[in-house]
Structure formats: C-alpha cells, structure tokens
Amino acid sequence: MSDVAGLVANPGAVVDLQGVSVTYPSGHTALGDVSLTIQRGEFAFLVGPSGAGKSTLIGLLVRDLLPTAGQVNVAGFAVHRLSGGEVPHLRRRIGVVFQDFRLLPRRTVHENVAFALEVTGAEPKMVAAATERTLRIVGLSSLADRYPSELSGGEQQRTAIARAIVGDPELLIADEPTGNLDPLISWEIMELLMDINRLGVTVLVATHDSDIVTTLRRRVIGLEGGRLIRDEANATYHRVG
C-alpha cells in the first residue's frame, strides 16, 4: 500500500486518531478531540453508553464519516483525506461485523462469504480457496450449503465473521457482535474473535456486555458524550475506583 497517498507516520499502528472531532451541521458534537492509537495485533474493547460516540468512531474508521477536525489513519490509509476512489481499498483492509449479522438471505453460507471477495473482482479460484479456509476457521465447513434462515443466531454471526475476515483484513471491527445472542453463544463468538486476533488480526469490539469485558481483561477504550474518558490496559467494564 506504499503507493497510497498520505502514508501514516506510525507504521506499527493499525488505528491512529489525532485530535479527531465530528460536529454535525446542527452543532451537535458527536466526537470531540479524540486521540488514540491501536497497535497491530491488539485486541481492544470500545465501551460507553448509547450516544457516547462509539458508532461515530466506527463510522470514521470505515470512512462512512469524515472528521470535521483531526487526522484518522487506518491500516496505512490517511482516511481524513482519502479520495472517493480509494475508499474501497481501505475497506478491503477492514472487516466489519454487526449486531444484526446482515447476511444475504437468498445466498448460502458459502455464497455469503464468497460474495465479499467476488464483488471486489477477485479471481474465482482464489475466492473458492479463501472461502473454504475461512469457513474452516469459523467452524462452518459442514454448514456451507445452508441458507441463513436455516442457521442459529450464533451460526449466523459466525458466517458474518467469516465474511468479514475472508479478505485477510488488518483490522476487524465488531459492533455489538453479541447483542442479539444468548450468553453461552456470546462466549463462543468472543472466543472466535480472540482466535482471529491470535492469527494476527487487530480486533476492536464495541460492546455493552460488561461480563465479557470484565472477564477478558483486555484494553478498554471508554467514550462518553463524545469524549475519550478512559483508555486502560487489562481493564474491567466499569472503571475501578
């Protein structure tokens, strides 16, 4: 990606925000002067109440939004000054998982996962190989020909995760990945995300699930009212003390 305009200064960082603000035309500040860095290979939680700015932050990382001030660097791309034509290239370096899975109902598990590569113009042989490998990683090889409606919630989320990582992204963003799942399944999904992290993918999980955050004791980035109020390693969901 060295040919991309505006290479980031900090090459070890997958995410590097410097003084980032997002103010809407109405005057509402969704994010105010946020600076944070996530190094390659890290696993971090993004926590905070509704309206804290988590979605805005994720929107910035995938270039759904542009900052009104500051710099956003993701996976080697200077996102704040990325041209429209470069946006797809950024997004191919990022996988995103949503609370509501967002699978295509008329496509099988295999087709849903392969779709992510097909629409980027990847070669069919490469698509087939990457899809099969990814389905093995998420444990869905035996369900490859099922349709989403034939799967449990956990299996659907695994499919969505497979789709997010099939293109070998540097960063996996999971936005409330366990919000629609019961606790046992939630733990399975979290274990899968940690497995993926162990494979070298940087993982950022936005969540309200205090049990998971507190139990896993990972880095916790806390937002409130659009401000970064905490950024601690090995932390719990609620600030101690």
Added chain:
Amino acid sequence: MSMQRESQSHRGRLIRLSVSAAANGLSRNRLATIAATTTMSLMLMVLASVLVIRAGLDAALSYADSKVEVVAYLKSSVSESDARTIQVQIEAIDGVKGATYVSADDALAAFKVRLKERGEPDLTGDLSVNPLPASYEIALDNPADTGRVADGLASISAASSFSRVIDGRALAENLVAITGALRIVGLVIVVGFSLAVLAVVVNAIRLAILARSDEIAIMRIVGASATWVRLPFILEGLAIGAAGALITLFIFGILSASIGAVMLNLFRVLPVQTSAILAGQVSLSVIAAGLGLGALGALLSLRGRLN
C-alpha cells in the same frame, strides 16, 4: 502480459456478475420494468413519428425552395429578343439568385408533361395557338424575400413588359411557418415525453436499488468499487432503453408500408429513394434515444445514493 490478462478477466467477471445482477433485478421488479419499457416505447414512437413527419416537411420545403419563388409573366407583345434583355435587369435586383427564361413553347411542353404525370388527357393538340405566355422564373437567395423581389420587379424600367407577377410568398411562408412550428412542437413533445420516461426509468431503477439495498450495503462495506456497485443498475437502464427501442422499431417496421403511403399522400414530393436512408436515421435515433434515456435514468437514480 499476465497483468493484462488479469485485468481482462477482472473485466469479464465484472460484466458477468453485473449482467446476472441486472437480469435478477429486472425480473424481480417485473411490474416496474414493464411500466418503464412501455413508457419508453411510447416515447420512442412519438420521437420516430416526429422525425418522419419532419423529414417529410423538410423534403417539401427544400422542394419548394428549389422551385421558382417568383414568376413574372411577359405580355404577348414582348418579342423574344426584347425579353432576353430584361434578364439582366431582373438579375440585378437585390435578393435574386437567378432568372430563367421560359418561352411560350417551353411552357406548353412543360404543361403537357404535367398533364401526363397526373394521368389527365392532353387536349392541347386541339389548340390552334399557344395560349401560354412566356415568363421568367426567378429563384431567390432567401425564400422569405419574395415580397421584396416582387416590389423590385415593379420598379425596374422593364416593368411595363410584365403582364402579371406571381410571388410564391404565401406558399413559402406557409411552409416555413409550418416547418418552424413543427420543429418547436415536435421538440416540446419529445422533451416532455423524455422527461416522463426519465421519471419512470428513475422509478424503476430506484425500486431495483431498494430491492438490493442489503446487498449494496454489504458490497460497500467489503470494499466493492463504485463500478461494481453501479454497473448492474446502469445495465438495467440500458436494457429498458434497448427493449423500448426494439419494440418501437418492430412496430414501425410493421407499419412502414402504410407510413410511406401516408407520407407520399401528405407531401407528394418525398423522393422514394430517401426512405431507406430515413428509416436508417430514424432507427439510429430511436436506438440512441432509448439507450441514452435508459442510461441517464439509471445515473439519475444512482446520483448521491451509492457513495
């Protein structure tokens, strides 16, 4: 070499996936597709009709233009040698392109030819003398100048040699007015219909976008480029345009014989050998307008939606 092959196969995959997505989209929104295609055909039929009628009027106008605009009939007392000297005076009048002397004998011969063309009996053989006067047929630089040239004829010294001056003002003015009006009315009708067609095509493509909104959202988030997202919808617009054009040309093909007959009746002067060229031009215009409107409708529907 291998990069070139890779980019070719990339394009091949793009086209294959887009065509199948477009075909899916069109069949999924069958009602909107039928409505858009029907409206498109109706509009293209109007366009084709306007083009055919205009071509007929243009032919009539150029025929009238090429004919004499002003005819000055000479008194029978004017000798042929005197008449020849008048030509210089006539051609000196401002706005006159040229003057052709038509002797009484020439006039009679032409009259006989016209009678024969119309299939009427030639009774001129019964005449003992030629009743037709000699004349000057005067061609003009600009067909609208008949009045000025007629006035000029009245003011030259040889004016007393003329028994009668007929100016083709009325015919020329009528033709110019009709052609001008038809151009404007035709343009207004075609533009009006085009806007209606655009609205229907935009509606059809928007429905297709809506039906595929989940898929589009996924395509965007996994990093599909704008071309991959948009091409299926542009193909849908082009398909609607192409289908409309084919239906129109098919119907015009069936009706072409009767259209030709009507045109000949209306204008009489439409040269038969141009009808193949005209058909070619109308077909090309219909196809170009169909594809253009389809693509434009798709682009308008996509504007600002799939960034």
